[in-house]
Amino acid sequence: MSTKNTRPARAKKVLEALRTRYPHPHTHLDAETAWQLLVATVLAAQCTDARVNTVTPELFRRWPGPGEMAKAGIEEIETVIRPTGFYHSKAKNLLGAAVRVCDVYGGQVPKTLEELITLPGVARKTANVVLFGAFGINEGLAVDTHVKRISYRLGLTEETDPVPIERDLMKLFPREDWGDVNHRMVWFGREVCEARKPLCGQCEMAAFCPKLEPPKTPRPQRKKTATP
Structure with a gap:
């Protein structure tokens, strides 16, 4: 694992490479x-x-x-969103979020992370996506599966959980770039740095990428039974 004092220099190269590849990032x-x-x-x-x-x-x-959604029946919402999976919990969260936005925030999506994460189904990642995508506010850096994988492979973090990863990345990248770093890493993760077969031959960061993989969680060992 690379030492922490090499990370700022590497992060600068990563940002430059991502900016060059994706000059106009946006959400999918x-x-x-x-x-x-x-x-x-x-x-x-x-x-x-x-x-x-x-x-x-x-x-x-x-x-x-x-x-409108606050007045909908949960079964109606489930029917529409069923193709996205986990539709029971997602419908419950969306209905709950709609009710809370109407009852507590006057029908307007709040503009702070602290308020957003009080909405059902909204954790830090979703809150960061909404703050930047809707309001241009860089309060944090959304860590999804792509950001998690790429930041570890590039040696920008030794963490494997989203919140500690976010803290590490926020120290390495300028605040004004946080939202776009997420978008750029998502694009990069889908097009180049795939989970199973990264296209290292097409990657402009191959020369300085340590190509690290997070440790796999060991399976719990079965208790041995005494032989009769």
Whole structure:
């Protein structure tokens, strides 16, 4: 593992490479409002953005804002979002978030991380995505599976959990770049640095990438039974 004092220099090279490859980064999720981005991000958990984008047009046609969704039946929501998986819990969270946005925040998606994470189904990652994507606020750096994998492979962190990873990355990248770092790493993770077969031959960072892989969690050992 690379020592921590080499990380700032490597992070600078990573940022330059990502900026060159993706000069105009943006989210893959289709949304026109802060509420729609929040909904789409919640639905994207354990689901591809492409599939979410096939579901949200009908979802937003029926319930374009939190006011409309707060009045919806949970079974109706489940029916529409079923293709995204985990639709029971997602529908419950979306309905709960809509009700809270209406009752507590006057129908407007809040603009602080502290308030956003009080909404059902919204943790730090989703809150960071909404803050940057809808309001241009860099409060944190969203750590999804792509960011987690790439930042470890590049030796930018030794952590394997999202919150500690976020803290490490926030120290390495300028605050004004946090939101775009997420977008760029997502694109890079899908097109080049794939989970199983990274295309190192096409990667401009191959020369300084340590190609690290996070430790696999050992399986719990079975207790040996005495031989009769």
